[in-house]
Amino acid sequence: MSSPVNEALIRDVVAEVLARLGQAAKPADAGASASCSVTAGGGRSGAARTGFRGKFGVFSDADEACAAAHEAFLRLSEKGVAGRVKVIEIVKRLCEANASEWGRIELEETKIGRLDHKIEKLKAQRGIPGVEFLNPYGLSGDHGITLEEYAPFGVVGAVTPSTHSIPTMACNIISLAAAGNSAVFNAHPAAYKCAVMAARVFNEAIYRELAIENLACIVEPPTLESFSAIGKNEHVKLLCVTGGPGVVKAAMASGKRAVCAGPGNPPVLVDGTSCLTNAAKCVIFGAAYDNNLLCIGEKEVYVLEPFFDKFMAAMEKNGAYRLSASQVDALTKAAFVFPPGQGAGCPHPVVNRDLVGRDPQALAQVAGATIPPGTQLLVAETTPDHLFVEEEQMMPFLPIVRVKSVEEGIALAKKAEHGYKHSAIIHSHDVANMTAMARALDTTLFVKNGSCLAGLGAGGEGYANFSIATTTGEGICNPKTFTRVRRCVMVDKLRIF
Ligand code: NAD
Numbered sequence: 001m002s003s004p005v006n007e008a009l010i011r012d013v014v015a016e017v018l019a020r021l022g023q024a025a026k027p028a029d030a031g032a033s034a035s036c037s038v039t040a041g042g043g044r045s046g047a048a049r050t051g052f053r054g055k056f057g058v059f060s061d062a063d064e065a066c067a068a069a070h071e072a073f074l075r076l077s078e079k080g081v082a083g084r085v086k087v088i089e090i091v092k093r094l095c096e097a098n099a100s101e102w103g104r105i106e107l108e109e110t111k112i113g114r115l116d117h118k119i120e121k122l123k124a125q126r127g128i129p130g131v132e133f134l135n136p137y138g139l140s141g142d143h144g145i146t147l148e149e150y151a152p153f154g155v156v157g158a159v160t161p162s163t164h165s166i167p168t169m170a171c172n173i174i175s176l177a178a179a180g181n182s183a184v185f186n187a188h189p190a191a192y193k194c195a196v197m198a199a200r201v202f203n204e205a206i207y208r209e210l211a212i213e214n215l216a217c218i219v220e221p222p223t224l225e226s227f228s229a230i231g232k233n234e235h236v237k238l239l240c241v242t243g244g245p246g247v248v249k250a251a252m253a254s255g256k257r258a259v260c261a262g263p264g265n266p267p268v269l270v271d272g273t274s275c276l277t278n279a280a281k282c283v284i285f286g287a288a289y290d291n292n293l294l295c296i297g298e299k300e301v302y303v304l305e306p307f308f309d310k311f312m313a314a315m316e317k318n319g320a321y322r323l324s325a326s327q328v329d330a331l332t333k334a335a336f337v338f339p340p341g342q343g344a345g346c347p348h349p350v351v352n353r354d355l356v357g358r359d360p361q362a363l364a365q366v367a368g369a370t371i372p373p374g375t376q377l378l379v380a381e382t383t384p385d386h387l388f389v390e391e392e393q394m395m396p397f398l399p400i401v402r403v404k405s406v407e408e409g410i411a412l413a414k415k416a417e418h419g420y421k422h423s424a425i426i427h428s429h430d431v432a433n434m435t436a437m438a439r440a441l442d443t444t445l446f447v448k449n450g451s452c453l454a455g456l457g458a459g460g461e462g463y464a465n466f467s468i469a470t471t472t473g474e475g476i477c478n479p480k481t482f483t484r485v486r487r488c489v490m491v492d493k494l495r496i497f
Helices: 004-020 031-035 062-097 099-110 115-127 165-178 192-210 224-232 245-252 276-292 305-317 325-335 360-367 406-417 431-441 452-456
Strands: 137-141 144-152 155-159 182-186 216-219 236-242 258-261 267-270 300-304 320-322 377-381 397-403 423-427 445-448 483-491
Touching (some): 062 115, 062 155, 062 165, 062 192, 062 216, 062 224, 099 115, 099 192, 115 276, 165 182, 165 192, 224 245, 245 258, 267 276, 267 431, 276 305, 276 377, 276 397, 276 423, 300 406, 305 377, 325 360, 325 377, 397 406, 406 431, 423 431
Parallel strands (some): 155 182, 236 258, 267 300, 267 423, 300 397, 377 397, 423 445
16 A cells, blocks of 8 residues: 555645646535535635635645635535434544554554554444434423524534544544534644544545535644634634643633543552452553553552552553562653753653653663563552652553552542542442542542443443543533534424423
């Protein structure tokens, strides 16, 4: 297969030439409505805005992307619910069919995470909820009938993280289109090429099947300036940002309403009342997933003292490798850096991006350890104030802290979670302990006796999404998250009894 960049380039050139000749390939069902296009301003016009033709969602200018997405939003409105269902099916189908190739392309670009899990995350798009989530709320009484419906916003500006670039974009498109919106994406600069490639494929297929060309626009290359332009654009009615504290702050300061899927640092408490082997297996599965890139992934574990050694033994037996204190020191020195000019002693260490999402072998090499092939995760006992506990480190090394009581474990877990209100996990059969931890941490996701992934439907009940709106409180994103509630009231009539 030729390289994706070349293929994309060739497609671009062909599309551009066709657009210039004014004969861009017409889709199968373009029909009469396609010859009467909708202008960026929303009005009908006999003359097509050729500036948007042949782009298939990929724009170097953020404002142009927003205008094209607005046009696509209006076209989607004309297609009704059936059109939204088709868009969702196209995105899910393409993610499934291209999972292996796109997973590889994303890994090659970002160099973080694991191929098997990158593939799984694309296949998991199948389970993202669609239009079925938008049941209207009806009221019927002596004064007639009232209906509350979930209406679209229009164009939604979306920011995606480096940790799951295509999967986040894909599930955002599914949720947004299910609700009748279009999108403009600003991807992470270290993970945008794969997103651009996938966006183009989505838009081409949507164009072929629905005659809508720019439903999921993306800016190439993404910059802070392009984010700012998206945030200011008149067509953009809502932002959906998925990432760390920086982008959440920027979105909140934009003046637009923002759905913010922010950072986490999920703690785990093991109180010894449940099966320690199950706890160890679940912790390894969650923390090792995609080399601990998941925002919901287990990041530090507190174990009650009497069960500590047994738990560590279960971890080692099930795929974890225990580092010595000096190996942890070596890893810590390499894993955290200080912003230039501030030097050692800086109170705000920053995770070394070169080690984020690397595999256990790479971390072991830095730590000076030789580990068996197939090791899923590195672990070690640390103090509660260790950098690996305090910082959201996104590496397959898990600090395990010994605690004297459940109360101490909950207090330390709360401190490490930093009030992000993201995710927390307990392994326990004691309902009082579960309740105490759930209340104290007040997180969006709280999983009992499973891996963090159970919180997103993998091993637990529920639907998935890669954007979990923790900071702004909408929870696991779904189509309803991106709707306006509109009420329609019929006074005194239409009630049938
Ligand atoms: P990141 O914060 O470095 O980047 C996320 C996105 O925000 C990128 O597209 C980046 O370009 C953009 N960005 C960063 N600062 C910005 C600013 N000041 N203005 C505009 N855009 C800005 O995060 P990352 O390393 O790509 O992803 C990991 C982080 O994302 C972790 O903190 C993780 O917990 C979080 N995350 C959260 C969720 C969730 O659903 N809550 C999901 C995935 C990742």
